[in-house]
Amino acid sequence: MIEVANVTKTYHAGRPNAYTAVDGVSLAVERGKLTVLKGPSGSGKTTLLSLVGCMARPSSGRIHLRGVRTAGLPVPEADGALEITSLPERFLTEIRRATFGFIFQHFNLIKGVSTLENVMLPAYPLGGDPAALRRRAGELLERFGLSRHAREPIDRLSGGEMQRVAIARALVNDPAVIIADEPTAHLDSHLSEAFMALMGTFKEGGRTLLIASHDPLVYDSPLVDATHELRDGRLCAKAPA
Amino acid sequence: MPGTLRRTLSILDFALASLLRRKGRNAALLAVYTLVVFVTASLVFFTQAVKREAHQVLADAPGLVVQRTLAGRQDLVPLAWADWVRGLRGVRSVRPRWWGYYYDGAFGANFTVQASEEAALPAGSARIGAGAARILRVKEGDLITLRGHDNLPLLLTVQGILSSDSELVASDLLLLPKEDFQTLFGLPPDQATDLAVDVANPRELPTLAAKIAERYPEARPILHSEILRTYDAIFDWRGGLLVAVLMIAVLCFAIFAWDRAAGLSAEERREIGILKSIGWETSDVLLLKLLEGLAVSLTAFLTGCVLAYGHVFLFSAPLFEGALKGWSVLYPRYRLVPVVDGYQLSLLFLLAVVPYTAATLIPGWRAATVDPDAAMRS
Numbered sequence: 339m340i341e342v343a344n345v346t347k348t349y350h351a352g353r354p355n356a357y358t359a360v361d362g363v364s365l366a367v368e369r370g371k372l373t374v375l376k377g378p379s380g381s382g383k384t385t386l387l388s389l390v391g392c393m394a395r396p397s398s399g400r401i402h403l404r405g406v407r408t409a410g411l412p413v414p415e416a417d418g419a420l421e422i423t424s425l426p427e428r429f430l431t432e433i434r435r436a437t438f439g440f441i442f443q444h445f446n447l448i449k450g451v452s453t454l455e456n457v458m459l460p461a462y463p464l465g466g467d468p469a470a471l472r473r474r475a476g477e478l479l480e481r482f483g484l485s486r487h488a489r490e491p492i493d494r495l496s497g498g499e500m501q502r503v504a505i506a507r508a509l510v511n512d513p514a515v516i517i518a519d520e521p522t523a524h525l526d527s528h529l530s531e532a533f534m535a536l537m538g539t540f541k542e543g544g545r546t547l548l549i550a551s552h553d554p555l556v557y558d559s560p561l562v563d564a565t566h567e568l569r570d571g572r573l574c575a576k577a578p579a
Numbered sequence: 580m581p582g583t584l585r586r587t588l589s590i591l592d593f594a595l596a597s598l599l600r601r602k603g604r605n606a607a608l609l610a611v612y613t614l615v616v617f618v619t620a621s622l623v624f625f626t627q628a629v630k631r632e633a634h635q636v637l638a639d640a641p642g643l644v645v646q647r648t649l650a651g652r653q654d655l656v657p658l659a660w661a662d663w664v665r666g667l668r669g670v671r672s673v674r675p676r677w678w679g680y681y682y683d684g685a686f687g688a689n690f691t692v693q694a695s696e697e698a699a700l701p702a703g704s705a706r707i708g709a710g711a712a713r714i715l716r717v718k719e720g721d722l723i724t725l726r727g728h729d730n731l732p733l734l735l736t737v738q739g740i741l742s743s744d745s746e747l748v749a750s751d752l753l754l755l756p757k758e759d760f761q762t763l764f765g766l767p768p769d770q771a772t773d774l775a776v777d778v779a780n781p782r783e784l785p786t787l788a789a790k791i792a793e794r795y796p797e798a799r800p801i802l803h804s805e806i807l808r809t810y811d812a813i814f815d816w817r818g819g820l821l822v823a824v825l826m827i828a829v830l831c832f833a834i835f836a837w838d839r840a841a842g843l844s845a846e847e848r849r850e851i852g853i854l855k856s857i858g859w860e861t862s863d864v865l866l867l868k869l870l871e872g873l874a875v876s877l878t879a880f881l882t883g884c885v886l887a888y889g890h891v892f893l894f895s896a897p898l899f900e901g902a903l904k905g906w907s908v909l910y911p912r913y914r915l916v917p918v919v920d921g922y923q924l925s926l927l928f929l930l931a932v933v934p935y936t937a938a939t940l941i942p943g944w945r946a947a948t949v950d951p952d953a954a955m956r957s
Binding site for chain 1: 581582583584585586588589590593596597600846850853854855856857858859860861863950951952
């Protein structure tokens, strides 16, 4: 599904404050599996997620995607792989919103806006039917037990509820891949287990999951298919879960 | 509904929700913005309406006025000139006119005084403008006293108040019988202030003016079009004075608006990062910022224009009365006929809406062109 080949990301390249967050990393994420990137803070997990999720381009190396929806995108190579690192921004955006659903560490919800609108936001630029979008967002909120908060400003929700809103938002465009960055960092053990259970249902539904975490509740979960450990931007170990 | 329109409407929906989140700040901005548009639009409406009013009043003015000058100043015209002008081909009528100015020290007011040859205005009576009646605190049937050139008082009975149709130029008018006028100012009976000449064909006016100037080198023929131009210049000048004062207010607003629009808060930058990370393109963010800017500037423009319309045409522009209306210390009270100049309004739209909207776009564009992974790091 996702192949990362010898990828390096250097911020502020050529300046005195240059630093390499990801250094020559190669790994593969299989379709329909739950893959975890583990490692301490500053190990490069978030940077690698942002590179895979088309939010930034690597300084060197290649990332290939297989099985992505290619309407409006360049034709994939003969083996069906789409090399994304050299694509212009508009194609990266197209891939980002069609293929990936993001769950951020700090949820990254828009304050002051209603719960329902937060869920609908990723679909606004697509120009779809507003009634259908509202219905879909409503269904997602219902699925996560948040229907009663639909009209409330997001600020009034608890941490666990906010994370469920962030998950609902990640699913609104029906993505093939869910990317989550330290999803349990702000949750207690009970909510963390509930989160992992939810990931299990997504996996059963055929979605590919890529999670960055240094929480044992995540990387030691029986649901995990593969774990890649990062330290100082390098891949230091690969072990089957 | 096409996808592009649905996308625009969805983003507009979010833009309005975004503005409502910062109610206090945006309400303050909108209030100041609306005030600036209101004052500027009031000025534009007012100047246009007053000029139109003056044009209408002067529509019945003579085609040509002949004055006499002495050492470059206006002097009295001998009535013999009227007979000669009357003999020119194409002249329909020549009417000597007597008019001048009278300063009333007791009321501190300057009046325009004009002689009337109407039989309906007998000696010892006068008709006066509404503004003059207000200043002198008189009504029909009351007596007014004017001090003559020989320091003797001239007693006149107010026979009527002039209609408000011509209040713009007639508000400060005192209309006297010719004999009383000549007594008041000590004018010789064979001289008039100027001559009003009417012709059958207005295109002949410049030729007639040239003939009069040739016959009487000290004559100053003034064409109707020149009078209109003078009125335009007077009201443009008065409007210009107010604009000069307004510029300070507009400048203050421009600095305030630029500061508000051009600088994005850390929260706004973070939100743009979030939007990009969840699949918004740079163009989507720019459309959002454009719609936010348009929502504020269009609301301010439309509200300001509607308020200005009411201020000028329903309430007779009380804020500008002192600066723009009337002459001397008299300020006529009248209701202006609504007139809106499309060109001026378009210009106001361009000056009010475009700069602010552009100012909101630039920082939005700057924030939207960075990599969305900044959102993941926030």
